Every structure is written in C-alpha cells, then in structure tokens.
Amino acid sequence: MAQLKQYNHEKIENNWKDKWFKDNIYEAVDFSEKPKKYILAELPYPSGKSLHIGHMMRYTVPEIYSRFLRMKGYNVLFPMGWDSFGLPAETYAQKAGITPQEAIAQAAVDYKKAMQDMGYAIDWSREINTCDPDYYKWTQWTFKKLWEKGLAVQKEMPVWWCKELGVLADEEVLPAPDGDGRISERGGYKVERKQFKQWVLDIPAYADRLIADLDKVDYQDSVKAAQKAWIGRKEGINITYQVLESNATITCFTTTPVNWGATFIVVAPEHPVLTALVDKGNTEVWNFIDRMKAQSDLERESKEKEGVFTGRYVKNHVTNKDIPIWVANFALMDVGTGAVQGCPGHDRRDFEFAKKYGIPIARVVVGEDGYDGPIENVNQVVQAGDKGKMVNSDFLDGMEFAEAMQKTMDYFEEKGWGKRVVTYKMRPQVFSRQRYWGEPIPLIYKQDGTIEAVADEALPVELPPMKNFASLSENKEWVQTIDSAGNPARRETDTMPTWAGSNWYYLRYVDPNNAEMLADLNKTKYWFPVDMYFGTAAHTTAHLLYSRFWFKFLYDIGAVPLDEPYMYRMSGGMLLGPDGHAMSKTRGNVINPQEVLESYGADAARISLAFLGPYEGTYPWNPQGLVACHRLVKTIYEAGGKVASVKAEQKTLVKLHKLIKKTTRMMEELKLNTAISEIMIFTNHIKKLEKISDEIWKDFVKVIAPFMPFVAEELWQEANSFGEWKKENSVHLQTWPKFDESLAKEEEINLPIQINGKMRAIILVPADLSEDEAKELAMKDTTIASHIKEKEIKKVVYVPNKILNFVLS
C-alpha cells in the first residue's frame, strides 16, 4: 500500500530555507575551475514595505535559469542588492514618517526575507546597497575622475522650481488640474521653469564608441536598434548666414539638400543672436520671446506653431533672395544649432508655419508620384528622407535625394558657406539633484569661486543625518569645510541622481567588500562580462546606455579590464492585474505576494509566474493558473509516496529521457513555460502508475529542482534517505541529469501521410523506416489507397519520421 503523503508547503519551506541560507549553498566561488556564468537581474529600489509581485515575476525566471546553469556544472554568480538612493525611497520614508536611512535598512531586511521566502538562489555574501558609504565611496570616486577628465561639467539648465520645495525632478511634477502650468506632485504647489547650474555628464563624447561597440555584444537587434536610436547620430552640415545690415551671423544645421527651397530662417526663443537682431524697444518680439521662454519643452510641444518676424533678413546663398528671420516656438535651442532654415516645400512642420504666416513655398523635391506642380495642401509636401528627385535646384536637378545631399555639402564647403558636422540626439545628461537622499557630489567651492575635488583619502563624503531631509543646502554646518590649503570652503550640496549607483552595481558584486578599489581586476576579469542581463523593457535604452558609458569610462582609466559590461540583454514585460490592467491601488487589482505564499506556497508561486509565457511578454496575473500550479506541486509531492526500488519500466524510462532532452533544450533557450509543460506531461503519466522506480524518480526530482526548489529538496532527501542535513547532499548542488538519445527516441512513431501536400492519414509505424518501407505501409492505408486509386504518382517526398507526401498528377 502506497504511503499517504500530505503536502504541507509551509512545513517544507520552513525546513529548508534556513539550512540553505546558513550554509550559503549558492556561493559563487572566485576563480573556480568550473566555467563561470554571470546571471544578472536588475536590482530593485526598495520603495515599499516589501517585494511586489511584479518583482517576483522579474526575478523568478532569471533565478530558475541560474539554478539550471549551476546544475549544468557552471560556477554561477546570481547576486542581489538594493538600489536605495533616490526619490522612491525618499518618498516612502516621508510617508512612513522615518528617515531614508531607517526606511532602507528595514526594506533591505524585508526584501531579503521575501526573496528567501521565494527560495531564490542568491549568494547573499555579495549583497550590496548603493546607499552604503563603503559602496558610494566608489560612486563618488568615479565621479571625481569624470570631473578630472572634463566629462562632468556644469551647465545652465532649465529645471522645475517651486518656492516651497525647491528644484523638482520631472517625475515630481504634474500638469495642473486647471490646465494652467504645472504643480508639484507633493503638496500641489505651483511650479515654474528656472535656469539653474547643473552638473551634466558628457555622454555624447562616447557616442561613436557606444554605437561601434554594439558589434562586440550579442543583444537582440531590437535592443541594438533602441541604443542607436537613443544616441541618434546624424551627419549634416552647418550653414552660416550673414544677417543683412548687421555683424551677426546665424548658423543652421541641416541634413537635407533643399537650400533652393529655403524661404525663411527660424530661431529658437532662447537663441543668443536675438539680442543682436531685435531692438530693445520692439515689444512685440520681446513679449513673444519672454512668453515662450517661460514654457517648458513639454508645454511648447503639441501646441500650434507660433512665431513672430524679427524684422531682419539673410541672403539665401543659392537663390540670392532675401529671406526673413523669424522666432518660433517649434525651434528648440538644444536641437542642432537652435536655428533652422525653413524649407516649407518638403517639410510638413515648415509648411504649416509658412502657410500660417504667408511665407513663400517653393518646391525642390519631387516625390515618387512625380507631382511637381504648385503646392496646395499638406499631402503634396515631400518629407525629408523620402525617396525623391531634386527639381528647381540648379545643378542638383534630377539627382536622388541622398546624392544631392552629398553634392550640396561639397558645394557649400567649397564656397566656404558651411561645414560638415556630426550631431547627436543624445545630450549631456543632467547629473545633479537638489535633494538630500543621494550621493553627495565630492567637490568643494573655494573662496575664489574655483572648484576643487575632495581628496581620495577623505572619501566617502558621507551624507550627514538630517531630520528635515529636503536638501543638503539646509545643513549649514555640513556645508562649511576647508579646502586643501586650509582655507574655508563650501561643499557642493547637489547630490547624484538615482541612476548614479545603478551605473556600476553589477561590477561591485564580483568584489563587494573591496576597500582599495571598485573591484579587483582579476576578479572582474574572471566574472565579466555579464552573460545574461535580465531587466525591464523600460531600462533597455537609458539605463543600458548610461551604464555602458560608465563602464567604458572605467575601462579608460584602467579600473576594469574590458569595455563592455553585458554580453546579452533580456528585456521583460510587466505583470498586470487579473483584470488585464496595470496593478494599482486605485483599481484595487494589486496581488499581495504574502497571501499567495501563505495559501499556495513558494513553489507554486514560482512556477505560476514562469508558466505565464516567455520572459519578454506582459501578462495578466492568473489566479486559476496559480491553483493549477499548486495542484501540480501537490501531485508531485504525493507521487513521492509511490517510489520504490523496482526496475524502471521501459515506457516511463522513455518518457523520462524525452523529458530531460526537451527541458534541457528549453532551459538553454530560456523557454521556461514550455519546460514546465513538459514537467506537467510527465507528472500526468507517473500519477497513474502504481509504483515509481526510484532511479527514474531521482532524475525527475533533479529536473524539477530549479522550478520548485523546496519540494524538490524534500523529495530528494527522502529518496536518498539522507539523515542529518549536509550541504553537499542538497539536490541543488547535484548535476543536471543526462539523457540517453536512444532512449529519448520513440520506437514507434505516427507518420503523417500527405497527398499533394494535404494531410490525409496518420499511420503508426516503426521509427526510421526507409522510403520504400514507408511507401508500402502507406499504400495499405485505405484512405490513402482510395485517394491514389489509379492516378499516377509523379513524385514522392519523404522526410524520415516526419512526413511522407505523394504528389499526384
């Protein structure tokens, strides 16, 4: 009589959690003989009480994958840490009425516990925390190097500002409910645009390398395309115009050969040339400029095109006509040169503007439709970059658009009117926040106004504890310091943005306690590059790009031995609420992971998350799926009661080896959902058996180990009758089972028979038939025979074990 087993997930999970943790069974060993795999998942920023179920979805798949690799014989690094600086933590602390330090200390404990409850195979000896002074010492150190190399510079930038809260980040600002301007998310105060000095990182200096080195890595094409699009490299020409009756010049950037169609110039309201062009007394123009300056880029966009004529002209080099200079809202100071030559005949935006203000419209490009008559409506505008031929453009006439651009640039350079340039859409990235909760920027202002870096020995510049933690500038005592000469000086009170610490956290994992440098070069050499980087789709552009920049910089200063951190990137979607909408408290569709774990256990939670679909997808949470997964775990556990030392039954053996073969391939391809299907199929088979051979059982338990680590450990210990816990006896340190190709193969197969490519019958035949044997057996099938009758067989296509196709006349 089979032993009756009762599945009690709570008991099983509590039994193993602590044992695994105490013995750190998932330790990643530096310089091990085994080949290494570095599996990285984006670290969470703790901004709530504990792990969200969305986090669990993001971590469970990489974690199962890392377990598989460990069992496959790799020395696996699967680390975890906390991205703890920045607004989310600060906001959470404020709501909870505690300091960010307290909030993070508690969150780290809670998040870690939640991950242990899920059974995550993390080497906790490598845990890092970006707000730990021993960590941010090196974030500051790297910033100092960036500053020394001239890659961190100060720049006047428009920022959001309000009297009550000071400078605010974009995400802290909301549109005002009455539609008039913006308000702060917290407090609802009126927010305005102001120019402030900000630290920026000159990431565009690395733009070409960031594009070129994509060839060194193996990201998906879509990820590479996104990286390139974000950088936005463009080749074009800067054309300089002399303003008539003035010393001033205006330089316009263009990528299109449409100078014969340029009928006006438009400059951004912030353009410095305006002071030279427009008289102080010209209130119409200045009022317009002031009104535009008060708006943000965000507000200016999506508004109707609006502009004012400055009263000045330039001469178009090629048409020799005087063309007017306008100021308009759609010209942006930080795109190109802040001035555009308006070519309304081919550019929809210029067209709308010209139409509105009665500026002449000239056609210089003919589209594929060949239409070259007068321009009456928007549909006749040939867009830049479109395939088209030049007309009304002197020596360019008849040329293709792209060729004409090259010729135009040659011509303008020859004449000295312009110069070829490369521009990037990517701009220097703002790197300072006027907030408390971030890494202090390790610079000081001397009495004479010059800037000096804090000495290496004085790093880290620690964040002083503050009760009211709005901004460091409020801490007068901390701000006062002395410079290297011993004179009074003032500390920089800006802190770094959230993404400072997350630019290099993956490096620290290889050597988390190093007090001498970011990470030992040999350890970095051993573990890097990251073999697989899992994260959310939202981080595939900016985070990936900025951290690649940061890493390249570290390479340039000799702090790391290679210049690309990640070999492969896997971007995942979101977990939605059961109703198919993003989880939110207001919708009331938030899933509480604690309840899931209590009711169904970690093993069921893990597989239900991995079973939803491929990692890349976005899925609604499926409560029924969870129940089904719980049933699967329970069935497997109870089947353990039927294990006996009996001879392996052939049929089951074949199914086992097919299971191993398929799951191995699926795990390698990261198709965890189908791997779980295979486990279900095998489980459906063994639950019908009277007795299960222990040899088969042990291999099966190893297969399920990465997916359901708790129940697998329990069953493994039982099956081997291990008494007292020993680390080396853990199922998770065993080797992934090998499959026997001859066993994984069916002896009899269903061979589909087609007539003219149409499926007509399936016959059960021995595997690996010759074509003649297959033909003979197929002919015996009545359906096939009736189809063929006396018709002539023109051709036979036979793919062994796959298909037999008769082509009839």
Place this chain on the structure above:
RNA sequence: GGGCAAGUGGCGGAACGGUAUACGCGUUGGUCUCAAAAACCAAUGGGAGUUGAUCCUGUGAGGGUUCGAAUCCCUCCUUGCCCACCA
C-alpha cells in the same frame, strides 16, 4: 511622423518549412455525494456528414515561393512599446 515588436481557439500560450491549437485555464457532460465543494474521467477551432475510421474550412487581409507555409518573400491592415515640432 520615425524606429522596434507582434497578430494563432472563449483566455494565457505551443508548434528546427513537415500531424496547427502541446500544456494550462475556462466551458460542457459524467463518476462520487442527501447536496455542494474538492478530486477523478471524458469532450472541447468552425462547418457538413450515414456523427468511430470521411470531407470542407481555418493561424489579421491579399498575393508569391514550395511537394508542403502560422513559419520564408512582397503589399496592406491592426495592436503594443519606445522616440519625436530632431531641423
């Protein structure tokens, strides 16, 4: 407007150019039960039929390549994501 994905049952999704819809959910019927739940068994793309061996049709639409297409190619449509008055 640009870039990148993706369109398969009632739903999540399977399918190295070779049996379309594996696995799971849901639904329906059955077993068990006083009854319900749970569990188990069976059926489940649509249609026709002499309803247990058959046929037609079917992977967003339309073409093409092929003995054979969800899969490869072309055109179009739709959806999602990212970027965007980008000069």
